[in-house]
Amino acid sequence: MSAPQMPANETQRIHVLHSLGLLHSAPDERFDRLTRLAKRLFNVPVAKVTLVDTDAVYALSCAGQSSAPVPRELSFCSHTIVNDGMLVVPDTRTDPRFCDNPYVTSAPYIRFYAGYPLAVPGGARLGALCLVDFDPRNFGDEDVALLRDLATMVEQEVAAVQMATVDELTLLLNRRGFEASAPQALQLCTRMSKPASLLFFDLNHFKQINDTFGHAEGDRALKVFAETLRKVLRSSDLPARLGGDEFVALLIDSNRDETALVVERLRTAINERNEVDRRGYDIRFSVGQVELPPDARGAIADLLARGDAEMYKNKQATRTTTNH
Structure with a gap:
C-alpha cells in the first residue's frame, strides 16, 4: 500500500478547510442532494463528498x-487531492497503491473507486466527490465527464460557504472564518x-483617510495593509480582517520575541510601501500582542477582547509619545 503524498500547500489548505466550518457540521441538503444524485446516476452503492x-x-x-x-493514510481521497484530475481505480485488487489496503482486504471490501478533487478559489483542494463500488467496474470518458460536472456543482456550493467566511475586499478570513479556524490552530499548538501569539491591529487615522481622500482610497489602504500583512507572515500563520480597519493574526509556534520581530518587519514593510506609493497619506497601525502558552485555554472571543485591549493601550501610548 502506498502512503498518500502531502500537498505542497498543506498548511494553507488546512487553514481554508477549518475556516469553512464544515468538518463537523450538521447534514446539509445542498450536498446530500448531490451525493444522492451521483449514487443514482452511476448506480453505485456509495457516493460521498469528503473533506481531508x-x-x-x-x-x-x-x-x-x-x-x-x-x-487519512488509508483513504483513497487522500490520493485524489494530490492527483491531477480524476483518480479512477477500476479494480483495487490489481492496483499496487491499494491492493493491501485494509478497506480492500477486509470489510467493506472496496473494489472500485472514482474520485474528483474539490478545489476552492485560490486552488486549495479540500476533499473529493467520490464513488465506491464493491465490484470492479469500468469507467468511460462519459462517466468521467459526468462526475466532473457533478464535482463542479459541489465546488460551487463550497464556494458559497467560503464567501461567508472570507472578506471580499482583502481576501483574508473574516471574523466568522477566523473564529472557526483559530480553535483548531490552537489545538494543534497544544x-x-x-x-502561539495573537496580534490585534487597528489602522491609525483611517477615518481621516476616508474623509479626505474618499472611501475608494480607504479601501485601497485596507488592501495594501492586508497584502503586506500576508507577505510578512508565514504560511502557517492565520491572518484575518475582523471588520472596518481592524485586523488580527494568530502566529503559530511563535514566542514573544519572535512575534515582536514580525511586528517590526511589518512596520518596515509598510513604511517602504508608503515611500513607494506616496498617496498623500501614510498607512500606520497600532497593535496589541497577546502571548499564549502551549496549554492555553479559553474562548476565541475572550482572546480577541484581550488583543483589542492591548491594542488600545498601544494606541494611547503612541498618542502620548506623539504629543510630547
Whole structure:
C-alpha cells in the first residue's frame, strides 16, 4: 500500500478547510442532494463528498454507507487531492497503491473507486466527490465527464460557504472564518506543545483617510495593509480582517520575541510601501500582542477582547509619545 503524498500547500489548505466550518457540521441538503444524485446516476452503492483533514478524512455527505471518519493514510481521497484530475481505480485488487489496503482486504471490501478533487478559489483542494463500488467496474470518458460536472456543482456550493467566511475586499478570513479556524490552530499548538501569539491591529487615522481622500482610497489602504500583512507572515500563520480597519493574526509556534520581530518587519514593510506609493497619506497601525502558552485555554472571543485591549493601550501610548 502506498502512503498518500502531502500537498505542497498543506498548511494553507488546512487553514481554508477549518475556516469553512464544515468538518463537523450538521447534514446539509445542498450536498446530500448531490451525493444522492451521483449514487443514482452511476448506480453505485456509495457516493460521498469528503473533506481531508490533518489526520482523518470526514464525509461531508454520504449516500449509501456509514459516514464514519477514515484514517487519512488509508483513504483513497487522500490520493485524489494530490492527483491531477480524476483518480479512477477500476479494480483495487490489481492496483499496487491499494491492493493491501485494509478497506480492500477486509470489510467493506472496496473494489472500485472514482474520485474528483474539490478545489476552492485560490486552488486549495479540500476533499473529493467520490464513488465506491464493491465490484470492479469500468469507467468511460462519459462517466468521467459526468462526475466532473457533478464535482463542479459541489465546488460551487463550497464556494458559497467560503464567501461567508472570507472578506471580499482583502481576501483574508473574516471574523466568522477566523473564529472557526483559530480553535483548531490552537489545538494543534497544544498537541505539539508549541506557543502561539495573537496580534490585534487597528489602522491609525483611517477615518481621516476616508474623509479626505474618499472611501475608494480607504479601501485601497485596507488592501495594501492586508497584502503586506500576508507577505510578512508565514504560511502557517492565520491572518484575518475582523471588520472596518481592524485586523488580527494568530502566529503559530511563535514566542514573544519572535512575534515582536514580525511586528517590526511589518512596520518596515509598510513604511517602504508608503515611500513607494506616496498617496498623500501614510498607512500606520497600532497593535496589541497577546502571548499564549502551549496549554492555553479559553474562548476565541475572550482572546480577541484581550488583543483589542492591548491594542488600545498601544494606541494611547503612541498618542502620548506623539504629543510630547
